[in-house]
Amino acid sequence: MLKSARKQEKQEKDAEGRMPLAEHLRELRNRLLKSVLVILVITVVAAVFYKDLIDFMLRPMLESVGCTDGVVTQRNGRPCADMTVNGLIAPFSIALKVSLAAGVVLSAPVWLYQLWAFIAPGLHGHEKRYAISFVLVGAPLFLGGAVLAYNILPQTAQILLEFTPEHARNLLPVDDYLDLVTRMVVVFGLAFELPLLLILLNFTGVLTARRLAGWWRAMVIGITVFSAFATPTGDPLTMLSLAAPIVALYFIALGVCLLNDRRRRRNNPDAGLDDDEASHLDLTPETIGEVESVGAPAALPEQSDGGRSRINGYDDAT
Template identity: 30%
Template sequence: MADQHDELAGTEQPFVAHLIELRDRLVRSLIAVAVVFAVLSFFPGPAALYDLLAKPLVAQLPQGSHLIATNVISPFLVPLKITLLLSFLVALPVVLYQLWAFIAPGLYSHEKRLVLPLVVSSTVLFIGGVAFCYFFVFGRVFHFIQSFAPKSVNVAPDIEAYLGFVLTMFLAFGATFEVPIVVVVLARMGVVSVAKLREYRGYFIVIAFCISAVITPPDMVSMLALAIPMCLLYEVGLWAAALTVKKPEESTSEAS
């Protein structure tokens, strides 16, 4: 009886076969995103999703103020963009599995043991950064900004500008939460030792505050909300690297 097919097993294939497999896996990923998009389009719907995204800002606006649309087609396009982005995030496990199934046959066993945990942990950390930004940072940042608004000013943000701001902040915090992954990878690859990374702690703190000042809005709350987690996550990365990276004497004993 023929052995059951294992799509993660390494087998040599011609170049055309690789292209066909890549196409098939891209199609499966697109189908997964399309299915989630169709479900979200009916429930709760693009308009409800945008209301949910705008909730932290709307809660801080003066009574009677609302978001506005300065472009005729914005009320239609902006909620659809949010629905599509959320569909991709929900379908991300399927997309990552298709990516993993495509590259896994070309990897050695020790590389598979390293890559899969990195893919899973980096995805979880990115989503964690987005959630931290939405549930913790937005409310405090918008409250701080609105507290400085003159009473003579009618605050009415544009929905498209708000979407651009939100995406920038989501990407910034999602990337920030990847710091432990970067530290572990640098240490595991032998680019920088854990001891050196500890010595660079002071430099990293300065870099973290500089990056926060450039990426976030020009207010102290959002800058600290990005810089402080970045520094704490650097410490988490050092701790994880110390646990996962083998010491030279351990590598020598295993080799002998």
């Protein structure tokens, strides 16, 4: 009984999502702690399978540009690289990096949900129901960006090794390679979240589809420039491998925003007005009631007897 009363009191207190700054900071702290805790748990579990994870991350590099039998160049004449580990502590630090990277990527559904849960109290009741959809769409998008980064690594390595001087051996430290992999996975994954962010801003009323559509040229150019800096090589093929999916997702997000704005206008004709813009007034006159005769108003109920109830010309004894 006491628990249900506290729950009802909390719901009444936060029904509009209004809370002081201290409450917002406390909420942010709790969400961050939950996210970090889940990342740490998955990191510990990933550490158990460290050998399998490191083999999975090194396989595309070794199959594309890995040196065999101590040769400097592969059979196709391209330079190759030897994966090396330098120092006594390096293997342990590599294990930590691999486990932490796996923890961040695999826990994406959890920290995406915590991000939405922190924003949701400021939304209306009908907007909070999109929390599950946000996670169900956001997690695959992040993982899709991570998979894309993993798949273009061999091509990226081949392009970078072309700058190796002739008859020189390229020694590639594993920890440097893992830093590159982690950076690309995180950057590509977060870049794939851009359409979801735009949809979130539209559903919360911050960004309209008309304004988003007016930005399409700047968005395409911005995505292209971002892809040029995000990819290590910056060559056109690798850059387009990142830019093309993000541009496609941007236009998909634009279509979703257009449908949402159309639904909002249908439910509320004044939803698209600015805060300082007046709504349209319907000045068409309407008939209030029937009249008994043209030019003569209807008699009041007290006067329906023709004035016989009046005393000395008044309606009552006064």
